[in-house]
Amino acid sequence: MLRLERDLSAPPAIPEAGIAAVETVLRSGWLHRYGETMGDASEASLLEAEFASMLGSRYVVAVNSCGSAMFLALLCTGIKPGDRVLMNAFTLAPVPGAVAHAGAEHVLVEVTPDLVTDLDDLAGKAEASGARHLLLSHMRGHIADMGKLMRLCDRLGITVIEDCAHTMGASWAGRPTGRFGRVGCFSLQAYKHVNAGEGGLLATDDPDVAARAVLYSGSYMLYGQHRVRPDEATFERWRDVTPNYSLRMSNLVAAAARPQLPLLAERARIWNDRYGRLAVALSALPGLRLPQRPQEEEFVQSSIQFAVSGMRDAQFSAFLERCRARGVYLKWFGAKQAAGYTSVSAQWGFLRDPYTPPATAEVLERLCDMRIPLTLTEAECGTIAAIIGEELARRSEA
Ligand SMILES: Cc1ncc(COP(=O)(O)O)c(C=O)c1O
Numbered sequence: 001m002l003r004l005e006r007d008l009s010a011p012p013a014i015p016e017a018g019i020a021a022v023e024t025v026l027r028s029g030w031l032h033r034y035g036e037t038m039g040d041a042s043e044a045s046l047l048e049a050e051f052a053s054m055l056g057s058r059y060v061v062a063v064n065s066c067g068s069a070m071f072l073a074l075l076c077t078g079i080k081p082g083d084r085v086l087m088n089a090f091t092l093a094p095v096p097g098a099v100a101h102a103g104a105e106h107v108l109v110e111v112t113p114d115l116v117t118d119l120d121d122l123a124g125k126a127e128a129s130g131a132r133h134l135l136l137s138h139m140r141g142h143i144a145d146m147g148k149l150m151r152l153c154d155r156l157g158i159t160v161i162e163d164c165a166h167t168m169g170a171s172w173a174g175r176p177t178g179r180f181g182r183v184g185c186f187s188l189q190a191y192k193h194v195n196a197g198e199g200g201l202l203a204t205d206d207p208d209v210a211a212r213a214v215l216y217s218g219s220y221m222l223y224g225q226h227r228v229r230p231d232e233a234t235f236e237r238w239r240d241v242t243p244n245y246s247l248r249m250s251n252l253v254a255a256a257a258r259p260q261l262p263l264l265a266e267r268a269r270i271w272n273d274r275y276g277r278l279a280v281a282l283s284a285l286p287g288l289r290l291p292q293r294p295q296e297e298e299f300v301q302s303s304i305q306f307a308v309s310g311m312r313d314a315q316f317s318a319f320l321e322r323c324r325a326r327g328v329y330l331k332w333f334g335a336k337q338a339a340g341y342t343s344v345s346a347q348w349g350f351l352r353d354p355y356t357p358p359a360t361a362e363v364l365e366r367l368c369d370m371r372i373p374l375t376l377t378e379a380e381c382g383t384i385a386a387i388i389g390e391e392l393a394r395r396s397e398a
Pocket residue numbers: 064065066067068091092094095137138139140163165166186187188189198199200
């Protein structure tokens with residue numbers, strides 16, 4: 001019986017240049033990004049400058065995770081405890097976690113079968129709730145119509161914060177994600193497009209947001225060691241009234257990340273090639289639907305999602321089990337319990353009223369998710385589609 005001999009969960013390897021840079025940092029002992037005599041050329045400071053130039057953003061602040069970047073983005077754009085924050089209901093736990101961390105209340109917005117935020121529901125929920133912040137996840141790399149979304153949010157006076165954990169290197173109509181909202185938040189966690197194990201990057205053009213993020217992240221008043229930074233007068237406004245939350249990025253993380261930035265374009269080419277092959281083969285299978293993707297969306301697809309129809313719960317679980325037994329590890333967003341990087345909002349018991357909005361519940365009910373490791377070969381894409389096809393055909397055996 002055909003079996004996939006590839007660990008689909010393997011993260012991108014750290015290039016030799018990253019390993020050498022990490023070793024240099026370790027040997028120097030300068031793991032912490034600040035020091036009385038440091039200057040502005042620490043690994044963390046250089047990463048900020050390089051990422052800002054790559055993205056076209058005025059400022060970038062390096063922190064210890066994307067979750068921290070989102071939390072700080074909420075605080076720095078004025079969220080106070082009890083305020084409401086709109087967020088698409090299809091996302092991952094760190095996103096409602098950031099809202100909870102800020103002491104704010106979530107307002108869940110529906111997603112469409114194409115896995116993007118439903119703009120009509122967004123307009124309705126914004127008006128009904130009075131929320132004036134949107135924490136928008138480009139979840140699993142799927143980008144909503146950003147032209148329409150920004151026009152809507154501008155009209156309603158909504159501040160947009162983009163969660164670009166899954167879209168580093170991706171664009172909508174030629175504009176990179178993270179450049180539409182007031183703040184863009186990126187992740188360097190192992191499964192992301194740049195793998196430094198952990199880490200987050202907060203990008204903004206707003207000097208007050210940038211200065212506050214630096215101070216909150218814990219700069220010990222050494223903010224002059226940030227190569228890309230707002231002017232002194234901006235820091236003066238905030239320096240004595242901003243607590244230090246110690247959410248800094250370590251130089252070790254930055255050293256592992258920096259040499260990966262120039263590799264992004266080639267990684268995107270490989271991921272999108274494998275995604276394209278899988279998408280063509282899987283779309284041909286009966287009862288299986290992939291999200292439709294508009295031309296303006298220039299994605300970087302390091303995972304693939306598809307919905308399966310016509311199976312009861314037991315049949316669907318058995319289908320997933322059989323695929324997994326043959327090496328094709330599929331995750332299930334609609335599973336009854338949160339497990340292994342998946343959950344639905346009804347399972348976020350820390351919310352005041354955990355629930356999944358109805359249209360999103362339907363979308364997620366039979367939604368499968370599979371990682372695409374950079375090492376996946378063209379032939380293995382065919383093997384995966386064949387295994388899924390065979391197991392779909394056996395659906396009646398459950
Ligand atoms: C959609 C989404 N947003 C944000 C994050 C947070 O990233 P981090 O783990 O760097 O906090 C993740 C992490 O997997 C994610 O999947």
